[in-house]
Amino acid sequence: MKTLIAYFSHVGENLQDNEIVELKKGNTEVVAEKLAQYTGGDLYKIEEDEPYPFKYDDCLRRARREDENNEHPALKGGARLNMDEYDTIYIGFPIWYRTYPRVVASFLDQYDFSGKQIRPFCTNDEGTFGISLLEMQGALKGAQIGNGLAIRGVNVYEADDKIKAFAE
Ligand SMILES: Cc1cc2nc3c(=O)[nH]c(=O)nc-3n(C[C@H](O)[C@H](O)[C@H](O)COP(=O)(O)O)c2cc1C
Numbered sequence: 233m234k235t236l237i238a239y240f241s242h243v244g245e246n247l248q249d250n251e252i253v254e255l256k257k258g259n260t261e262v263v264a265e266k267l268a269q270y271t272g273g274d275l276y277k278i279e280e281d282e283p284y285p286f287k288y289d290d291c292l293r294r295a296r297r298e299d300e301n302n303e304h305p306a307l308k309g310g311a312r313l314n315m316d317e318y319d320t321i322y323i324g325f326p327i328w329y330r331t332y333p334r335v336v337a338s339f340l341d342q343y344d345f346s347g348k349q350i351r352p353f354c355t356n357d358e359g360t361f362g363i364s365l366l367e368m369q370g371a372l373k374g375a376q377i378g379n380g381l382a383i384r385g386v387n388v389y390e391a392d393d394k395i396k397a398f399a400e
Pocket residue numbers: 240241242243245246247248255257258259260261288291292295325326327328329330331355356357358359384385
């Protein structure tokens with residue numbers, strides 16, 4: 233059985249130390265790539281069919297609308313993973329409005345995670361999971377959701393030790 237690292241990460245403007253910055257590579261992607269390196273697992277990028285806006289304010293507006301209406305936007309490429317191959321699945325995301333982006337909710341809808349070992353990780357501006365772990369427990373009944381790793385976006389390039397420990 234194999235390990236999967238599935239993650240969503242937004243390229244464009246983001247919130248860092250309460251300031252808007254332009255990221256060439258998403259923070260969550262940085263962590264996901266290191267996890268793939270340390271675990272030897274397969275890396276999979278969760279992508280939305282209709283791209284989230286580059287501009288922070290526009291992205292925030294759409295994220296708020298999706299959050300308020302609990303929209304589950306379509307995934308680019310649909311559900312193309314064979315989840316039967318995997319027993320351990322790292323699921324990574326930025327915190328948007330105290331939980332995972334709705335496109336990650338769409339991803340969780342698509343597959344049967346029962347009996348799987350789930351290892352959540354997130355990046356954010358505040359250092360916590362918000363309500364995302366609770367929400368994930370509700371969405372993935374029958375899965376075993378382990379302790380998660382939360383890293384502040386400003387720290388992703390200095391978090392190797394934590395990421396390595398999490399991968400073991
Ligand atoms: C639409 C949007 C909403 C956000 N909401 C929060 C939030 O509620 N709490 C928080 O700590 N950070 C929030 N952030 C900051 C991101 O979680 C943080 O910059 C994260 O590291 C981005 O990861 P990424 O580059 O992989 O997308 C938000 C960012 C965006 C774009």
